[in-house]
Amino acid sequence: MQPRMPYDDVAWEKSEEIADTWILQFFDHDVARPVGNFLLKHHRPDDPVRFAILGKGAFNIALWMSYKSGTAAAIRFPQPGAAMFPEEKLRNEVAIMRYIRDTTSIPVPLVLHWGPKEDSPLEIGPFIIMEYIEYDTSMYDLLNFPECPVEERGRLNPNIEEDTLKALYGELAGVLLQLSKPSFSRIGSPSQVDDLTWEVTSRPLSINSNELIRLGSFPQSELPSYETTFATASSYFEAIAEIHIAHLTHQRNDAVESADDCRRKFVARCLFRKLARERKLTQRWIAFDKGPFKIWCDDLRPTNVLLNKDHKITGVVDWEFTYTAPIEFTYAPPWWLLIEKPEYWPQGLDDWTDVFDRRLQTFLQAMMDCENAAFVKEEERLSGLMRESWESGDFWIVYAAKRGNAFDSIYWNKIDQRFFGQTENVEEAWRERLDLLSDEEKDEMEELVTKKVKEMESRVLAWDPDEYTLSHIDIAKTHAAKEAKKAEEEREQEEGKEDEPKSKDNKVEVDAIDARPIDTDVEQMAGKLAELAA
Known part of the structure; x- marks a missing residue:
């Protein structure tokens, strides 16, 4: 898997x-x-x-x-x-x-x-x-392993000093503690009604929603409409479960490896939806099903936390995918403690879990210190609730809900057996769960398998991006054509030079900007733009 x-x-x-x-x-x-x-x-x-x-x-x-x-x-x-x-x-x-x-x-x-x-x-x-x-620096730079190449994914430095780690965790723990205090009556994106009033007026726009459209061949019409907000946590989890199924259905390329892989993924999503419909995903916090709901930022992580020379926060940036969410989101400990997400951890999910569990203890102690310093009331403390979320497995429910592309491994390894019993072989567990699907769902599964296997025979672009992106497609095509023509001309010139006498002074001038990927050297980009704008 x-x-x-x-x-x-x-x-x-x-x-x-x-x-x-x-x-x-x-x-x-x-x-x-x-x-x-x-x-x-x-x-x-x-x-x-x-x-x-x-x-x-x-x-x-x-x-x-x-x-x-x-x-x-x-x-x-x-x-x-x-x-x-x-x-x-x-x-x-x-x-x-x-x-x-x-x-x-x-x-x-x-x-x-x-x-x-x-x-x-x-x-x-x-x-x-x-x-x-x-x-002076970012929290990411201080937590990341030393000399991590820019092109590689970062992860927590395994040799970081415990006191340093606790101090850095404490800075962000204070941010999370403050975000947990405001309350809203619906799930979605807040807007300002007047000088003193803020209300949730539009859908919760998440990173996953953006990536589904951008990279998942997902039709925009399958997302909640702009005016849609949610009155209960259970209805929001059920909506997410439906989106997970639609994602598997609509992603045109690379979604499945085989017919059985398609069945495994479909079964997992149907069972997650079943749990959502039966309110088992939100059972522990059913008292908060109708709120209050808390501020949640999908992109709050060390990369976006700016520090001064004393390693104190001077700014927190990039709040674009922020909305009010079920209280389960706030009570789950932050995944970014290791910098790297579990689905990308080089040593696998089990190793990520072990390392995370150890570092979580440091974070929870830092959170308790913040709570004590702020004289937080017992019922408003996050430290104990985060520990409970991790130990009960609710952390994984929230993570599976938020991360569509990480869903399958998380579901089968961390959620399925909690609700449906032990299995000897996680890879084949979907076969044991088939009886939990309705006849209608089984028929839908086989129709999907037929569709997906057929789609594997070809690769086409099936995309429903926004108008802003669509308006630039022709520009990109024109640029790509020019680059292809330029490359062909350069190739022909090089081939023609093979028959010419070699000379030590024979040099080929290359424009540095055209020769490098646009996002590999920000400093050089900045310098060039400064020259142009001077």
Whole structure:
């Protein structure tokens, strides 16, 4: 059994092609200059000094302007091909950042201005302008194993000193403790109604929702509509279970390895839905089925936590996939204690579990110290609830709900036997569970198997991205055609040179920017853009 269900590689290639091509425009001074001027129009405390690329993340690109006084501001755009709900994502982030600034002491960037694509310079895309938070390092850099190559996935340094680890965990424990205090009556994305009122008015936009559309061949119509919010935790878990089934059904490529692999995945999803419908997934916290619901950020992790030289938090950034969620989400200990997710752990799920259990004890002690320092009431303490979530296995229910591509291994190894009894062979457990499916579900399974086996005969792009991404497909195609033509011309030139006399002075000039992947050298990108915008 694979540790995770692969993404649709055909969709992934198209996604990266569009995003990477779109990034290239920022090397054009006719684009860079209007962007810089636009930022200055909305924030100019004094004379500007430098304008450059701040960084390219998974979903956005950010550019920053430094000023004579030493302050700075950033403008950020979502990348087409990567962000499938760009304006919704940005609007939600602005709302939650303002809410957090108003109701907590968590240091988040001050939003200076934001708007839709139509209001952006050259209509590049929806944007947000924020004050830049100065920092010396990130929590990720301090927790990660030493000299980890940029291109490799990070994981917790196994030799980190216990006191250092506890201190760093304690910084983020304090953030989680503050996020657990506000309460909402529905599950979804909050927005500001007036100066004093915040209400949940739209669907919970999660990272998984974005990735389903981007990499899972998932139709947008299969997600809850924009106006959909949830009144109960049980209804939200059931909706997630239905989405897991639809994901398996719709992902065009790479979803299954064989007919039996398809059956195994379908059975797991049907049984998860069965548990959700019977409210067994939420049984422990049934008293909170109708709320209150707590703030949850899918992307809260060490990478987005900025620290000063004393290793204290100066800022927490990237709140784009934040919504109110069932209390089970808040009570589950954070997966990021090891930096790496369980489905990507090199030594496998069992080893991840063992290492996590050991590090969790350090985190819980750090959480208790935070609770004691803040004089938190016994019923509001997270430390004991997180321990219970881990020991009971509720942690894995929440994780399986949030991580569609990690679902199968988590379900069969951590959830199935808890509810349906022991099995000798996890790989073949699905056969033992067939009797738990209805006749209708068994028929649906065989129809799906026929469909999936047929789909394995060819690989096509089945994609339903947002209009923002679709508008850049032709641009990406044109760029790809130019690059292919350029490569062919260079190949023909090289072949022609094979018959020419060799010379020590015979050199081939290569444009450094065209020759390297766009996201491999942020500093060089920043320098180039600074030159163009000067």
